Amino acid sequence: MEKIIQNILYVHILVGSIALLSGAVSILSNKGKQLHRKSGSIYFWAMTLVFITGIIVAGFRFNRFLFLIAFLSYYSVFAGVRFLKLKGLHKNQNPEWYDWAAGIINGVANIIFIGIGMYYLLRGNSNLPGALLSMGFGVGGLLISYANLKPFIQRPTKAYHWYTAHIGNMMGGYIATFTAFLSTMVTRFDLMNPFLAFALPSLIGIPLLIFWTNRIEKSFAKPLNK
Numbered sequence: 612m613e614k615i616i617q618n619i620l621y622v623h624i625l626v627g628s629i630a631l632l633s634g635a636v637s638i639l640s641n642k643g644k645q646l647h648r649k650s651g652s653i654y655f656w657a658m659t660l661v662f663i664t665g666i667i668v669a670g671f672r673f674n675r676f677l678f679l680i681a682f683l684s685y686y687s688v689f690a691g692v693r694f695l696k697l698k699g700l701h702k703n704q705n706p707e708w709y710d711w712a713a714g715i716i717n718g719v720a721n722i723i724f725i726g727i728g729m730y731y732l733l734r735g736n737s738n739l740p741g742a743l744l745s746m747g748f749g750v751g752g753l754l755i756s757y758a759n760l761k762p763f764i765q766r767p768t769k770a771y772h773w774y775t776a777h778i779g780n781m782m783g784g785y786i787a788t789f790t791a792f793l794s795t796m797v798t799r800f801d802l803m804n805p806f807l808a809f810a811l812p813s814l815i816g817i818p819l820l821i822f823w824t825n826r827i828e829k830s831f832a833k834p835l836n837k
Contacts, residue, residue: 616671623664630657631792634785651692651781658688658784677791679724679748684787686717686752690759691780698773706763714760721752744809755783771831775824782823786816 636650665681668674693710700706728745759780762772790812797808 612671616668619664620668623661623668626657626660626664627788627792630654630661630788631785633657634781634788638782638785654781655688655692658685658788661685661788675724675727675745676794679745679752680787680791682717682720682724683748683752683755684784684791686713687755687780687784687787689713690755691777691784694759694773694776694780700762701767701770701772703766711760711763714756714763718753718756718760721749721756724749724752755780769831771827774831775827778823778827779820782816782820786812786820789816 633650633653637647637654640647640650662681662685665677669677669681690710690713693706693713697704697706697710724745726749728742728747728749731742732746759776762776790809793808793812797804
């Protein structure tokens with residue numbers, strides 16, 4: 612069985628590398644163009660395989676970090692792709708049942724992650740970084756579920772809501788995936804402080820995401836101000 616899991620891990624690493632490369636191409640290419648769509652499609656399917664293989668390996672080896680990253684990154688990517696199909700939410704378009712299910716399952720999973728972190732923290736477990744990691748990712752994942760489920764209840768007023776949701780989710784998924792990659796490399800090769808490696812993708816990616824979102828808001832607002 613260990614040999615099977617090891618082979619699945621190799622597949623996980625391979626599709627993870629494909630996801631990182633195709634995701635970078637999609638982010639840097641012109642939005643809506645053929646290159647963006649094709650690289651984005653490859654990124655989505657690679658991330659689907661990353662999620663499946665990651666859950667299998669994490670479950671077999673009781674790897675909490677891999678479990679956390681797999682849920683957080685894949686739900687973001689899944690939601691990002693789904694918002695391309697939910698452009699009419701502001702016109703009372705109804706989400707599919709699996710849009711609700713994915714958000715709720717991700718929310719419940721992250722509540723469990725928060726609970727696990729609090730349990731180890733209150734027990735005085737020696738693995739304090741692991742407890743904080745579980746709680747931090749749990750809170751982040753819960754907020755992502757909330758942000759994606761909210762427009763299903765409180766309908767958005769802006770026609771371009773889907774665009775900002777798509778960009779935000781896809782970028783969020785990429786940040787989480789790159790965090791996993793960098794943290795793994797640091798652990799294996801001792802390249803830098805592990806806490807810095809964990810925080811660096813977010814420290815760079817989140818300000819870029821905010822900047823990008825503001826640019827989108829301004830670009831859509833221009834015609835309205837004329």
